[in-house]
Amino acid sequence: MKHCFYNETVGFFYNNSRKELTTYWRTKDVLVVALGLTVSVIVLLTNLLVITAIVINRRFHYPIYYLLGNLAAADLFAGIAYMFLMFHTGPRTAELSLKTWFIRQSLLDTSLTASVVNLLAIAVERHQTVFTMQLHSKMSNQRVTILIFCIWVTALLLGLIPSYGWHCLCALEKCSRMAPLYSRSYLTFWAVSNLVIFLIMVVVYTHIFIYVKRKMTRMSKHTSFHPRYKETMISLVKTVTIILSAFVICWTPGQVVLLLDGLGCKSCNVLAVEKYVLLLAEINSLINAIVYSYRDNEMRSTFRRILCFVCYRNSRYTPTVVKLNTTDRRTLSQNGHFTVDSSI
Numbered sequence: 001m002k003h004c005f006y007n008e009t010v011g012f013f014y015n016n017s018r019k020e021l022t023t024y025w026r027t028k029d030v031l032v033v034a035l036g037l038t039v040s041v042i043v044l045l046t047n048l049l050v051i052t053a054i055v056i057n058r059r060f061h062y063p064i065y066y067l068l069g070n071l072a073a074a075d076l077f078a079g080i081a082y083m084f085l086m087f088h089t090g091p092r093t094a095e096l097s098l099k100t101w102f103i104r105q106s107l108l109d110t111s112l113t114a115s116v117v118n119l120l121a122i123a124v125e126r127h128q129t130v131f132t133m134q135l136h137s138k139m140s141n142q143r144v145t146i147l148i149f150c151i152w153v154t155a156l157l158l159g160l161i162p163s164y165g166w167h168c169l170c171a172l173e174k175c176s177r178m179a180p181l182y183s184r185s186y187l188t189f190w191a192v193s194n195l196v197i198f199l200i201m202v203v204v205y206t207h208i209f210i211y212v213k214r215k216m217t218r219m220s221k222h223t224s225f226h227p228r229y230k231e232t233m234i235s236l237v238k239t240v241t242i243i244l245s246a247f248v249i250c251w252t253p254g255q256v257v258l259l260l261d262g263l264g265c266k267s268c269n270v271l272a273v274e275k276y277v278l279l280l281a282e283i284n285s286l287i288n289a290i291v292y293s294y295r296d297n298e299m300r301s302t303f304r305r306i307l308c309f310v311c312y313r314n315s316r317y318t319p320t321v322v323k324l325n326t327t328d329r330r331t332l333s334q335n336g337h338f339t340v341d342s343s344i
Helices: 010-017 027-056 063-086 090-095 098-131 141-160 184-219 227-262 274-294 297-307 309-314
Strands: 330-332 338-340
Touching: 010 090, 027 063, 027 090, 027 274, 027 297, 063 098, 063 141, 063 274, 098 141, 098 184, 098 274, 184 227, 227 274, 274 297, 297 309
Parallel strands: none
Antiparallel strands: 330 338
């Protein structure tokens, strides 16, 4: 029968994994916490702005914007989780109970997983709409709701599994170095799962990129295409490039480090970079709001209305009339229907 260590302290498991556990605030700890809290606050504000814009503007009541709103909610949750981590790290880690430690890690795992799965859902939605020559998919609200529900169920399952059994409290030899209460097999599973999602996203966006490039080449030989349609296609190519670059830069290092730790690499100094790769992954939650929202003309206009609400109200400004020619441009799609222009 295995002997479990449910009554031990967090420090016991950190000592077992040979992970340093400080009892005082070092300069490095203060800098990491200060930077982490700053990033968290910015992530919270930007994604809250995105959610507010989608709620108040009826032109955003389409499947892609519902997914964007859900992505912003996941990133908002990631900001809260990371802020919770910053308030329970450094010397405070030794004071945590096992339950609080698991809550701290589960919040991070759940939020980051929800963000990644949302990115995959958006990639698939964009693939469908681009190849059917439409700006918005014909997915019903019910299907979008079910999809969002499935995203959060998946994220919660992956985030809560360690707390309910996939840990190393009963097998100290299987403990991770980065997360001393987690089993290395779980880290391997989590890293591989995210890398698979990443590869799928690369394939999907590469397919979109190639299709759009070919479409633009054919369009350049004809003058009958609507100029705004070509402009939207070019903007889409730029967006795809930014998406892939940001995702590779922010996520790949962390997944590789987790995978190395999960595989038990003895010569890999994963502890030296763990805080930085986690912060880099958190920064992606900020980049998501910028890439998927700020590049949309109508979204930017809505942001201005929210941020300058008092000014607009005092001057009796009506954005839908004044900005009609710039933010509400419409492009004629192949099927003869007018759709709101977007660079997403």
